[in-house]
Amino acid sequence: MESWATFGGDLHLDLSAGRARGLGLRAALEDALRSAVRDGRLTAGTRLLSSRALAADLGIARNTVAEAYTQLSAEGWLTSRQGSGTMVAERGTPPAAAPPPGVRPKPAVRHDLMPGSPDLSRFPRAAWLAATRRALAGAPHEAFGLGDPRGRIELRRALADYLARVRGVRTDPERLLVCSGYTQGLGLVCRALHEEGVRTLAVEEYGLPPQRAVIDAAGLATVALPLDEGGARTEALLGSPAGAAVLTPAHQFPTGVALRASRRATAVAWARATGGILIEDDYDGEFRYDRQPLGAMQALDPDRVVYAGTAAKSLAPGLRLGWLALPSRLVEPVMRQKRLADGQSGALEQLTLAELITSGDYDRHIRRSRLQYRKRRDQLIAVLAERAPEVRVTGLSAGLSAVLELPPGSLGEQDLLRQAQWLGISLSVLSWCRAPSVEPAPDARSALVVGYGTPSDRAFPAALDALCTLVRL
Known part of the structure; x- marks a missing residue:
């Protein structure tokens, strides 16, 4: 006897509406299938269950389903081909609604x-696929369950080595946390700081409005630090109400300037003197052209600086992979916020990125x-x-x-x-x-x-x- 567990797919059809209108069983099935196609639940090209499987699913005779399929194929709703089964037929695309009189349609973005x-066309598909295969082959079974909210240890180890080598970051796997991109990482840190009593965050006077919205959603007010050709004027932190500050030392967005060494030192001195925290947004530190690479500010004081990195620019934003190198005092508070947010980031993507880094493909x-x-x-x-x-x-x-x-x-x-x-x-x-x-x-x-x-x-x-x-x- 064929088990329901072997059916190729599920299809919800409600025959009760047709039956209530006095339709016979076959007519009610035809009506339900037409409605599913008409309202878009069954799109063109969708493969339907075999007549045997659908009959067993609905508890009706197979001949009833076969006859309904034949009738709907004759009407043009379905199509059947030898060896391909029964599918929803192409019925054409309705014309787009005309704009109101006098309104010019917006041109498409070209x-x-x-x-x-x-450039998303440059995503390293072959290397990523190979890394995914290696990751899947070597992953323990427990990797696909709920685990450490900081992320997979394989990626945290790979990141600790990579960030030390390439960006001069001083951290270890125990103080690294993998997050779903920089935006989530910023939110996690801001909420943890709010729990610790911070109420005001200093930001550079130019930046991304969505990030300011994240700070606002965490319950923090912002004060703006002026910018010039030397980056943020961090001396403005002295005497400000801020308990923390977000800086982009390697490459300020959008002006492109780098934070002067003296101003880095001023920011770190302020954090030490006040107990404040600096959040270093290193969103594209790998891409420099006419200058020597600038090491991470975090190396000046790992106990006062949160280093935030991301794969959004180096690989693709859709991967939703970022990381935080945290001061020891913030590891537990930020972990707690990560648990509340989503528990952990995707395991397979983490394992794949770890493989990509350790193989050298990421550097290449x-x-x-x-x-x-x-x-x-x-x-x-x-x-x-x-x-x-x-x-x-x-x-x-x-x-x-x-x-x-x-x-x-x-x-x-x-x-x-x-x-x-x-x-x-x-x-x-x-x-x-x-x-x-x-x-x-x-x-x-x-x-x-x-x-x-x-x-x-x-x-x-x-x-x-x-x-x-x-x-x-």
């Missing part, structure tokens, strides 16, 4: 120059990507110098984005965004990154924040053409 994302991918992004950056500089020499380009020594400062008399930033939309360009403006409490300088010029890492190699030249058209309006 040129993605939003900062913050790498970073080196290839750094070379490619440098070529992109150089191409951006060359094209703008030739076709829009009046545009000042800054923030170019590292990272995946640049700031384009337009000459006096150019369109305002909001007008630029509207024009970019009609040109099919997606990008950001500098004012979007400014903290709400910060007033713009009286002589501030319009400025765009352009991500040159996002388009594929094939799409990049056309994106540059569109960008040049925009900045010359």
